[in-house]
Amino acid sequence: MDPVIVVGAGPVGLTLALALARQEVPSVVLDEGPGKDEPRPARTAVLREDTAALLSRLTGVALGDHGATWTGWRSLRRKQVTSEITFEEDEPAPLHIAQHVLTGALRAAAADDPLVRIAVDSRLDAIEQERSAITAHTRGPSGTWWRGSYLVGCDGPRSTVRKLQDIRFPGRTAVERHAVAALRTELPWEGRALLHRMPPWRQSGPSAGEVTARPLPDGVWRLDWLLPPGKDLVTPEILVAGIRETLTGWTGESAPVYDLLDTGVHTVHHRLARRWRAGRVFLAGDAAHLLGALGTQGLDEGLRDADNLAWKLAPAWHHGHHEALLDSYQAERRAVVSARLRAADQALPVLRGSGGLRSIVPGTARGQELLLVDGHLGRGVLGAPGAYADSPLTPRHLEGEIAVETPPGAAVTDVRVTAEDGSFVQLRDRLGRGALLVVLIAPGTGVWDRRHWMSAGVMPRLAAAVTALPHPAELLVAEEYPGAPAHSVLLVRPDGHLVTALSGVRPADLYAAAEATVGGPGKEEAAAEEAAEAGSGARRP
Numbered sequence: 001m002d003p004v005i006v007v008g009a010g011p012v013g014l015t016l017a018l019a020l021a022r023q024e025v026p027s028v029v030l031d032e033g034p035g036k037d038e039p040r041p042a043r044t045a046v047l048r049e050d051t052a053a054l055l056s057r058l059t060g061v062a063l064g065d066h067g068a069t070w071t072g073w074r075s076l077r078r079k080q081v082t083s084e085i086t087f088e089e090d091e092p093a094p095l096h097i098a099q100h101v102l103t104g105a106l107r108a109a110a111a112d113d114p115l116v117r118i119a120v121d122s123r124l125d126a127i128e129q130e131r132s133a134i135t136a137h138t139r140g141p142s143g144t145w146w147r148g149s150y151l152v153g154c155d156g157p158r159s160t161v162r163k164l165q166d167i168r169f170p171g172r173t174a175v176e177r178h179a180v181a182a183l184r185t186e187l188p189w190e191g192r193a194l195l196h197r198m199p200p201w202r203q204s205g206p207s208a209g210e211v212t213a214r215p216l217p218d219g220v221w222r223l224d225w226l227l228p229p230g231k232d233l234v235t236p237e238i239l240v241a242g243i244r245e246t247l248t249g250w251t252g253e254s255a256p257v258y259d260l261l262d263t264g265v266h267t268v269h270h271r272l273a274r275r276w277r278a279g280r281v282f283l284a285g286d287a288a289h290l291l292g293a294l295g296t297q298g299l300d301e302g303l304r305d306a307d308n309l310a311w312k313l314a315p316a317w318h319h320g321h322h323e324a325l326l327d328s329y330q331a332e333r334r335a336v337v338s339a340r341l342r343a344a345d346q347a348l349p350v351l352r353g354s355g356g357l358r359s360i361v362p363g364t365a366r367g368q369e370l371l372l373v374d375g376h377l378g379r380g381v382l383g384a385p386g387a388y389a390d391s392p393l394t395p396r397h398l399e400g401e402i403a404v405e406t407p408p409g410a411a412v413t414d415v416r417v418t419a420e421d422g423s424f425v426q427l428r429d430r431l432g433r434g435a436l437l438v439v440l441i442a443p444g445t446g447v448w449d450r451r452h453w454m455s456a457g458v459m460p461r462l463a464a465a466v467t468a469l470p471h472p473a474e475l476l477v478a479e480e481y482p483g484a485p486a487h488s489v490l491l492v493r494p495d496g497h498l499v500t501a502l503s504g505v506r507p508a509d510l511y512a513a514a515e516a517t518v519g520g521p522g523k524e525e526a527a528a529e530e531a532a533e534a535g536s537g538a539r540r541p
Contacts, residue, residue: 001149001317001318002133002147002148002149003025003026003027003028003117003148003149004017004020004025004026004027004028004148004149004150004151004152004313004317005027005028005030005134005136005146005148005150005151005152006027006028006029006030006151006152006154007030007124007136007151007152007153007154007155007160007161008029008030008031008153008154008155008156008285008287009029009030009031009033009035009103009107009118010103010154010156010285011045011099011102011103011106011285011299011302011303012154012284012285012286012299012302012303012305012306013029013152013154013155013284013285013306014029014103014106014107014109014110015054015055015058015106015303015306015307016152016154016284016306016309016310017029017110017113017116018058018059018106018109018110018113018116019058019306019307019310019311019432020115020310020313020314020317021113021115021116022058022310022432022433022434023310023311023314023432023433023434023494024115024314024318024434025115025310025313025314025317025318026115026116026117027115027116027117028117028118028119028146028148029110029116029117029118029119030119030122030123030124030136030138030146031118031119031120031121031122032121032122032123032124032140032155033120033121034120034121035107035118035120037099037100037103037104037107038100039098039100040098040099040100040262040264041098041182041216041220041222041261041262042180042181042182042222042261042262042263042264043098043099043100043262043264044096044097044098044099044182044214044216044222045096045097045099045102045297045299045300046094046095046096046214046297046300046376047063047067047094047095047096047097047297047299047300047303048092048094048095048300048378048385049092049093049094049095050092050385050411050414050428050496051300051303051304052064052067052095052097053414053428054303054307054431054432055102055105055106055303057428057429057431057432058106058109058432059105059106059108059109060109061105061108061109063095063097063102063105064095066097066101066102066105066217067095067096067097067098067101067102067216067217068095068096068097068191068214068215068216068217069087069093069094069095069096070087070093070094070095070096070191070192070193070214070215071086071087071093071190071191071192072084072085072086072087072189072191072192072193073085073087073192073193073194073195073373073376073377074189074192074193074194074195075194075195075196075197075369075372075373076194076195076196076197076199077196077197077198077369078197078198078199078200079200082369083369083370083373085373085377094193094376094377094378096193096214096215096216096222097216098216099299119138119146121140121141122138122140122143123138123139123140123160124136124137124138124155124160124161124164125137125138125139125160126164127151127161127164127165127281129279129280129281133147133148133149133280134147134148134149134150134151134279134280134281135147135148136148136151149280149317150280150281150282150313150316150317151280151281151282152281152282152283152284152309152313153165153281153282153283153284153287153288154284154285154287154302154306155287156285156286156287157269157271157286157287157290159283159286159287161281161283161287162273162283162287162288165275165278165281167273167274167275167278167283168273168274169271169272169273169274170271170272170274171269171270171271171272171290171341172269172270172271172345173269174231174267174268174269175268175269175270175293175345175348176226176227176267176268176292176293177226177227177265177266177267177268178224178225178226178227178265178266178267178268179224179225179227179234179238179239179242179263179264179265180222180223180224180225180263180264180265180266181222181223181239181243181260181262181263182216182220182221182222182223182260182261182262182263183220183221183223183243183258183259183260183261184218184219184220184221184258184259184261185219185221185247185256185257185258185259186219186251186257187213187221187247187250187251188250188251189213190215191215192215193212193213193214193215193376194212194213194214195210195211195212195372195373195376196210196211196212196213196250197209197210197369197372198210199211199246199249200249201245201246201248201249209226210225210226211223211224211225211226211246212224212376213250220261223243223246224266225242225246227265234265236263239263240260243258243260244256266292268290268291268292268293269290269292270290270291270293270341270344270345271289271290272288272289272290272334272337272338272341273287273288273289273334275330276288276329276330276333276334277326277327277329277330282309282329284302284305284306284309285298285299285302285303285305285306286298286302288305288333288334288337289301289302289334289337289341291337291340291341291344293344293348294344294347294348294351294371294372294375294382295372295374295375295376295377295382295383296340296344296375296382296383297378300378300385301336301337301340304333304336304385305333307432307495307496308329308332308333308495309329309333310432310495311432311434311493311494311495312325312326312328312329313326314434315434315471315518322518322519323519324392324393324519324520325393325518325519327392328391328392328393328519331391331392332388332391332393335386335388335390336385336386336387336388337386339381339386340382340386343381343382344375344382347371347382350368350371351368351371351372385411387407387408387409387410387411387497388409388410388497389407389408389409389410390409391409393499393516393517393518393519394408394409394499394516395499395500395512395513395515395516395517396512396516397512398500398502398506398509398512398513399506399509400502400503400504400506400509401500401501401502401503401509402484402485402488402501402502402503403483403501404481404482404483404484404488404490404498404501405482405483405484406482406483406498406501407498408498408499408500408501409497409498410497410498411496411497411498412427412490412492412496412497412498413427413481413482414426414427414428415427415478415479415480415481416478416479417430417439417476417477417478418476418477418478419474419476420474420475420476427439427476427478427492427496428496430474430476431492431494431495431496432494432495433474433494434472434494435471435472435473435474435494436469436471436472436473436474436491436492436493436494436499436514436517436518437473437474437476437490437491437492437493437494438462438466438469438473438474438475438476438489438490438491438492438510439476439477439478439481439489439490439491439492440458440459440462440475440476440477440478440487440488440489441478441479441480441481441484441485441486441487441488441489441490442457442477442478442479442486442487443479443480443486444479458487458504458505461505461507462475462489462505463475464507465505465507465510465511466510468507468511469510469511469514470511470514470515470518470520471514471517471518473514484501485503487503487504487505488501488502488503488504489501489502489504489505489506489510490502491510491513491514491517493517499513499514499516499517500513
């Protein structure tokens with residue numbers, strides 16, 4: 001079987017290649033560059049805790065040691081602190097990391113993986129699809145044709161893959177612009193990120209009323225100043241004046257000491273590709289969507305694209321083309337990103353004071369601050385990761401389904417579980433291997449020896465039901481799960497999203513849910529069947 005062709009060797013493309021390798025799927029990554037990334041301290045990413053954990057699993061690197069996990073968050077308006085949040089040691093917190101550091105860790109892991117091949121200096125210029133394969137041509141020192149099973153465009157905003165497939169990319173240009181600087185200095189909020197709106201010293205510099213400070217390792221900070229609408233040039237002199245003015249306002253020092261490492265202007269666009277799949281071609285990351293206003297992080301969503309697509313390509317690669325499963329990638333991910341874009345576009349007029357929704361939405365300053373905090377911290381409509389509640393893979397008519405704190409389609413809580421070999425692991429550590437996870441909630445089993453609990457109570461019946469599922473599955477046991485009663489059974493997808501929770505061992509329900517999850521009868525098929533049945537019943541004499 002031919003490898004998956006991944007176009008683009010950025011974080012999304014490399015993550016996809018490593019996620020496929022974890023499921024025994026080979027890939028070739030077409031990198032138009034020389035295979036090295038220029039250090040840019042001002043080009044960073046903010047990752048949610050679960051996305052950072054995904055990358056750590058794939059690279060074997062504790063990314064928290066190379067980035068800054070925020071200890072808290074502070075919001076100010078003029079001179080007043082409007083909100084302050086402290087992250088406890090065991091509480092999920094955003095990770096801020098330089099993108100070249102992140103890409104370097106992914107490149108190193110890919111170089112050590114025999115199932116990943118990176119072809120440098122390979123710029124894509126043609127794609128040809130066949131019934132059972134796809135070929136891509138690259139130009140460069142060793143221009144050649146590459147034959148693959150599928151092709152995924154992870155090649156950024158100006159995606160060649162998207163253009164070759166004639167896929168439209170509508171949206172808005174320059175939704176926001178920010179002047180950016182990475183500098184080493186001392187600020188009064190060590191380890192805490194800061195959002196300062198309407199700072200009282202606004203007299204010069206780039207600030208139009210909002211500046212954000214995010215910590216990085218080794219005393220480095222990234223500062224972002226929201227620029228006023230327009231295309232006014234941000235000169236080095238203007239930026240340096242803004243740095244001095246901002247640092248003086250925060251520290252109270254007339255001549256604050258700092259070491260300027262990098263600068264830039266970051267322009268936020270909001271765009272969404274019309275299609276994310278064209279036959280054997282898929283789009284992911286910035287090739288499929290652009291977002292980033294109000295704290296939302298585009299790279300975080302791109303990594304979720306890779307995680308979602310990898311586990312769906314794997315069974316198709318191993319067992320043959322599976323249309324329903326492959327189509328669900330666009331249905332799920334495009335809906336989630338589209339909702340994020342709509343939420344940001346609706347909130348912008350309120351938060352930026354340009355009228356519009358301000359007249360119909362309760363517009364208290366506190367409400368606006370909470371919206372912004374949610375976006376930056378990965379919470380609420382602006383920041384929380386999406387759920388796949390309306391996925392075509394959602395199972396139907398499960399008599400034993402119960403409600404737990406995690407709704408169907410949402411990411412599961414990372415609890416400690418006992419694996420089949422008797423070892424204690426985190427639930428998240430079992431993700432991304434291509435198998436479904438079946439989790440029995442059984443209080444008290446954590447102190448039992450495996451040879452006892454594997455043959456006790458409902459375990460033999462559940463183990464037999466798991467063995468009979470239409471897709472490989474791993475049986476795990478947890479002492480507890482939020483909102484789940486004793487002896488309930490959770491079915492979890494390989495990307496960590498909950499399929500369903502069942503009251504006890506129900507082999508028929510478990511089989512039906514697993515079948516729907518891998519592209520068998522789900523919501524859409526059920527609706528078609530019901531319509532057909534209703535139609536045939538209406539025609540009976």
